[in-house]
Amino acid sequence: xxxxxxxxxxxxxxxxxxxxxxxxxxxxxxxxxxxxxxxxxxxxxxxxxxxxxxxxxxxxxxxxxxxxxxxxxxxxxxxxxxxxxxxxxxxxxxxxxxxxxxxxxxxxxxxxxxxxxxxxxxxxxxxxxxxxxxxxxxxxxxxxxxxxxxxxxxxxxxxxxxxxxxxxxxxxxxxxxxxxxxxxxxxxxxxxxxxxxxxxxxxxxxxx
Numbered sequence: 001x002x003x004x005x006x007x008x009x010x011x012x013x014x015x016x017x018x019x020x021x022x023x024x025x026x027x028x029x030x031x032x033x034x035x036x037x038x039x040x041x042x043x044x045x046x047x048x049x050x051x052x053x054x055x056x057x058x059x060x061x062x063x064x065x066x067x068x069x070x071x072x073x074x075x076x077x078x079x080x081x082x083x084x085x086x087x088x089x090x091x092x093x094x095x096x097x098x099x100x101x102x103x104x105x106x107x108x109x110x111x112x113x114x115x116x117x118x119x120x121x122x123x124x125x126x127x128x129x130x131x132x133x134x135x136x137x138x139x140x141x142x143x144x145x146x147x148x149x150x151x152x153x154x155x156x157x158x159x160x161x162x163x164x165x166x167x168x169x170x171x172x173x174x175x176x177x178x179x180x181x182x183x184x185x186x187x188x189x190x191x192x193x194x195x196x197x198x199x200x201x202x203x204x205x206x207x208x
Contacts, residue, residue: 002123002125003123003125005119005120005122005123006120006123006125006126007078007120008119008120009116009117009118009119009120009121009123010075010078010079010082010116010120011082011116012112012115012116012119012120013079013082013112013113013115013116013117013119013120014079014082014083014085014086014116015082015086015112015116016108016109016110016111016112016113016114016115016116017031017083017086017109017113018083018086018087018089018090018109019090019094019105019106019108019109019112019113020105020106020109020110020113020170020174021035021045021087021109021166022087022090022091022094022095022096022105022109023096023102023103023105023106023109023170024096024102024166024168025102025103025105025106025168025169025170026106026166026167026168026169026170026171026172026173026174027165027166027170027171027174028113028153028156028171028174028175029152029153029154029155029156029157029158029159029160029171029174029175030052030130030152030153030156030160031045031165032156032157032160032161032163032165032166032167032171033048033052033156033159033160033163033165034048034049034052034083034165035165035166036160036163036164036165036166037163037165039164039165040163040164044080044084045080045083045084045087046079046080046081046082046083046084047080047084048080049076049079049080049083050073050076050077050080053072053073053075053076053079053128053129053130054073054076056072056129056130056132056133057069057070057072057073057129059129059133060072060129060132060133060136063133063136063140064136069126069129069132071125071126072126072127072128072129072132074126075120075126075127075128076128076129079128106170106173110170110173110174110177110181111181113181114181114182114184117131117182118182130152133152134148134149134152135148137151137152145182146180146182149182150175150176153174153175154175157171157175
């Protein structure tokens with residue numbers, strides 16, 4: 001069941017990312033790097049997701065002074081496929097033109113991304129390198145997920161601007177609210193749903 005939630009979480013996460021890209025209001029600093037590279041250097045957004053993940057795995061290994069967490073590449077690979085898949089599908093169904101439709105599209109993307117991230121992270125199975133970096137910084141600085149995520153977003157924002165990625169009001173909102181949304185959903189899922197699911201699965205095993 002853990003692996004079902006792992007895949008489900010990534011699918012939800014990548015749907016949220018695709019929504020923010022389609023909103024055309026600006027994406028998260030990390031996604032701005034991916035889109036910028038895809039536009040100016042070729043390949044797909046999902047392909048750059050995998051390649052950047054490889055670099056982050058090396059960075060995380062250096063910060064933790066431990067062997068690289070190669071398992072994170074599995075998540076990055078699935079995420080890359082998910083982003084490209086959702087972008088392909090949403091291209092036919094979600095092409096907002098009015099500003100308020102774009103705002104709704106972005107809002108959905110922001111919330112869905114936080115929900116998906118919290119869902120797959122709690123399975124504690126092969127977290128994406130950027131999310132592992134969040135917890136590493138949280139551990140090293142003794143601060144919150146919100147603070148750690150915000151620091152990472154600001155660093156990637158600088159890189160996104162240099163690569164001429166889709167930076168906009170949505171990017172600013174992601175920097176300010178992205179960590180907060182993740183911080184909200186993490187204990188919410190833990191206390192309200194994951195615990196209940198674990199109880200249900202345990203009950204089913206006893207019955208059969």
